Amino acid sequence: MWRQTKTALHKVLRLNDLLRLRALKSTSAPERALKLQPGQNIHGFTVKEVVAVPDLFLTAVKLTHDGTGAQYLHAARDDANNLFSVQLRTTPMDSSGVPHILEHTVLCGSQKFPVRDPFFKMLNRSLSTFMNAFTASDYTMYPFSTQNSKDFQNLLSVYLDAVFFPCLREQDFWQEGWRLENEDPTDPKSPLVFKGVVFNEMKGAFSDNERLYAQFLQNKMYPDHTYSVVSGGEPLCIPDLTWDQLKEFHARHYHPSNARFFTYGDLPLEQHLQQIQQEALCKFERIDPKTEVPPQPHWPRPREAHMSCGPDALAPDQTRQNTVCVSFLLPDITDTFEGFTLSLLSSLMVSGPNSPLYKALIEPKIGTDFSSVVGYDGSIREASFSVGLQGVSEQDLERVKRVIEETIDQIVLEGFEEERIEALLHKLEIQMKHQSTNFGLSLASYIASAWNHDGDPVALLQINHSVDRFKRALKDNPRYLQEKVQQYFKENTHRLTLSMSPDEEYLEKQAKAEEEKLQRKVQALTEDDRKQIYEKGLELLSAQAAPQDASCLPALRVSDIDPVTARTPVQISSVGGVPVQFCEQPTNGLVYFRALCNLNSLPEDLRPLVPLFCAVITKMGCGSMDYRQQAQQLELRTGGMSVSALVTPDSAHLDTYEQAVVLSSSCLDRNLPHMFDLWRDVFNSPHFTDEERLRVLVMMVAQELANGVSYSGHAYAMTRAARLLTPAGDLQETFGGMEQVKFMKRVAEKQDLNHVIRTLPRLKKHLFNPHNMRCAINATPQEMSNSSKHLETFLKEVSENRKDLKPVRPTTVQKPIDPQLESGPTKTLIVDPQYQPCHMKTFFQMPFPVNFVSQSIRTVPFTHPDYASLRVLARMMSAKFLHSEIREKGGAYGGGARMGGGLFTFYSYRDPQALQTLSAFRRGVDWAKAGTFSQQDIDEAKLSVFSAVDAPVAPADKGMSLFVGGVSDDMSHAHRQRLFGVSHQDLVDVAHRYLSVGRCTDGAAILGPENDALRKDPSWIIK
Secondary structure (H helix, E strand, C coil), X not given: CHHHHHHHHHHHHHHHHHHHHHHHCCCCHHHHHHCXXXXXXXXXXXXXXXXXXXXXXXXXXXXXXXXXXXXXXXXXXXXXXXXXXXEEECCCCCCCCHHHHHHHHHCCCECCCCCCCHHHHHCCCCCEEEECCEECCCEEEEEEEECCHHHHHHHHHHHHHHHHCECCCHHHHHHHCCEEEECCCCCCCCCEEEECHHHHHHHHHCCCHHHHHXXXXXXXXXXXXXXXXXXXXXXXXXXXXXXXXXXXXHHHHCCHHHEEEEEEEXXXXXXXXXXXXXHCHHHCCCCXXXXXXXXXXXXXXXXXXXXXXXXXXXXXXXXXXEEEEEEEEEEECCCXXXXXXXHXXXXXXXXXXXXXXXXXXXXXXXXXXXXXXXXXXXXXXXXXXXXXXEEECHHHHHHHHHHHHHHHHHHHHHCCCHHHHHHHHHHHHHHHHCCCCCHHHHHHHHHHHHHHCCCCHHHHHCHHHHHXXXXXXXXXXXXXXXXXXXXXXXXXXXXXXXXXXXXXXXXXXXXXXXXXXXXXXXXXXXXXXXXXXXXXXXXXXXXXXXXXXCCCCCCCCHHHCXXXXXXXXXXXXXXXXXXXXXXXXXXXXXXXXXXXXXXXXXXXXXXXXXXXXXXXXXXXXXCCECHHHHHHHHHHHCCCEEEEEEEEECCCCCCEEEEEEEEEEEEXXXXXXXXXXXXXXXXXXXXXXXXXXXXXXXXXXXXXXHHHCCCCHXXXXXXXXXXXXXXXXXXXXXXXXXXXXXXXXXXXXXCCCHHHHHHHHHHHHHHCCHHHEEEEEEECHHHHHHHHHHHHHHHHHCHHHCCCCCXXXXXXXXXXXXXXXXXXXXXEXXXXXXXXXXXEEEEEECCCCCEEEEEEEECCCCCCHHHHHHHHHHHHHXXXXXXXXXXXHCCCCEEEEEEECCEEEEEXXXXXXXXXXXXXXXXXXXXXXXXCCCHHHHHHHHHHHHXXXXXXXXXXXXXXXXXXXXXXHHHHHHHHXXXXXXXXXXXXXXXXXXXXXXXXXXEEEEEECCCHHHHHCCCEEEC
């Protein structure tokens, strides 16, 4: 009876909420905010400024908290994906990583929510669209976003309590930061080692040479204050941090007087202010945190520095692994207009093949690509501009410096073409009109750095004011930009030239330095110290294993989730014999075009070259334009044009899939004919014969792939583990896995690219074939007919490319593009009925101090009734078992399980373990089969899954799940209902049915350092 009464009351409250929100939404959020007046006091905050920003469709409200002086900015916008963030200026003076470790530790429990890890628990108790925290060089930010108003209040309570009233327990410091502990915590005789999540995260971060270079460059460029240290933590300095120092840093820096609050969206500002005041700010008095960053004293003469790094086994040219870069100190970022001007100037100098520094450095092939730090950087108090090259031979280092200097002289003399400036301003216009799903987070990140140093965040939002002022400055003084180059680059004595070269013994030296640091710590221990370490290790292990009562945390309920799938009306018809999907959306004057061309006729031997073809096809020139003219027209007329490879598993059959390339572009409606003219020339007359241009692009692609492995190693491990489980998984490894990285390395090493040049037209014949094409357009209703007309003209003009080529694989199946239209247009899928999934385990030995581990299991496709249960199980297993085993106990930065594409996949990221993590995956399956989880655990997992299912979709991407993946609204709704219906027994059943040893077909992959155990195990393939 009580339960029924409570439910009835809940419905009444929800109805009242809906009526209140409906009344609020009778006027727009920006209009409501405009009614606020400067000087008005709202819940302890005083309004300082109210400014309409029509370019971004928002009203900005600046406030100050009366009691503490906390700054506040609200961006009122008609966007249901509401965001909150609080940022604090954090200025460490050593490289112990105190702000980074503090960021982790404050999220491990607070006064009101003393459970361990409330942050990760809230991921499963809310419908958040984003939850995270960031440590920058001089601030720490805690943002979240959600589309649910009750969820917003819940998360705000947790975030406020975490930031301002954390427990900061010593055990949390050990777990998240660093600790000395027995290698086997249960064996006091096992050796003592360093452990800790941040310790391992930063070891992984600094195995990335690009990250290492950027950090060293900043430290040397700004040597006199906080920027001279590593805010994230230098691995060998992290063990110098004490728990007391962590608490002292929090007391000084995590105070409202040192805080900047930002909210965004359509929820009422007054409600936010009341909650922040009542739950946090009313408990503080104003202080002077003394966290200001002083300006960096300018050098009277330029400086040079050198550093070492580990060799890159995947580098496209092993003899050219040096990096050199010149950096210039620029003005304070709080000068909004000067920062805007220098950012534009930076783009003119280095962006694209028409920029002078691209022509001078990239095209002569002195290096493989720009250095990892390039262009304008306004992320710290005083900005910088950097330019240089990676993939340089040692004898060319001086040449790079000389070329940079000569090119700056040339810019001062000649300036820039007017059309290039026009193209850059056009790009800005498109960026302002394009609507993303995380616009609030983008705004928070955009204003964070300047606001952190007391710049005006509202001025930053008024981009058109800066554009107009920039145009006037250019009109008044045609040499305006040249004079800026003269001032900031030619005459600037605060200039650093940093070179980096590989050292074959680098990793050994790092390991030796860590061992020496460890031994110094160990040798200083008494027997009592060792005993205490062992006992504390057992205590931590016990705490990590203990069940947690999370009932104090707020939570949504499954009943709070909308039972109905949001539908996206689309119209599918035919234009010029090609199926076209039209989706009317409020795109803000932009038109989004996609075309999907299947690869069913492509010979097997050409498959590995598909990603390279995609990367170069819009960058080689076409029609009457060379590649520079093409790049200029792309910038002047479009928001970009790209081609990418795609492999889509069928929603109903694991051994059926679609292989394709996807063409994507956007433009302002006035430029529609120009955009389709550009695509016509790419289709009809692409340029393939310029070997010099092709070599530049090949080297850049190969270098980018090599650089990405250390950052996205878990993605590569997951792709490899799935390679032999489905036909689609095999092709995904070819297109985007380690096979592609190594293939591009081999192509880049070729002295002669004529074979590739001869192959590109063959690829084009199969890839750009209107016979195998379908298109999609997202635009406003007013622009749809015009879009259809120009699309029809384009399809007529490329009709000569139409060829009825036979599929290479004889077994194909025709399937309706829209499952609801049985008699409508169809697409051709590859079917492999003879496919035999295989078990394969691969170890890639890499120059990393940490591992990336994955195991993948073949299960069922999207429309299978068990798919929903496996999806909920993956989320629940991640939160309730794997998080504790892999992150808390194992020390990895992250790990978990995912369900997608018919595969149940385990993974870990920046992981000090390898085989132990594979064991944790198996124990996770045993845990699921035992069924010891509760209904609350299931409900939390469902909430987490629904937060992904109901994630906001931008107008540009509406209808794409149908167009690309063939998943209709009806199919999504059926899946939604199955998710609601997943029961305890369903989860136990699917764990037994699909994940048990002997019942499943699985694969595994590890990317990581030398591992004797793996080398001695004949079941592992060593790469």
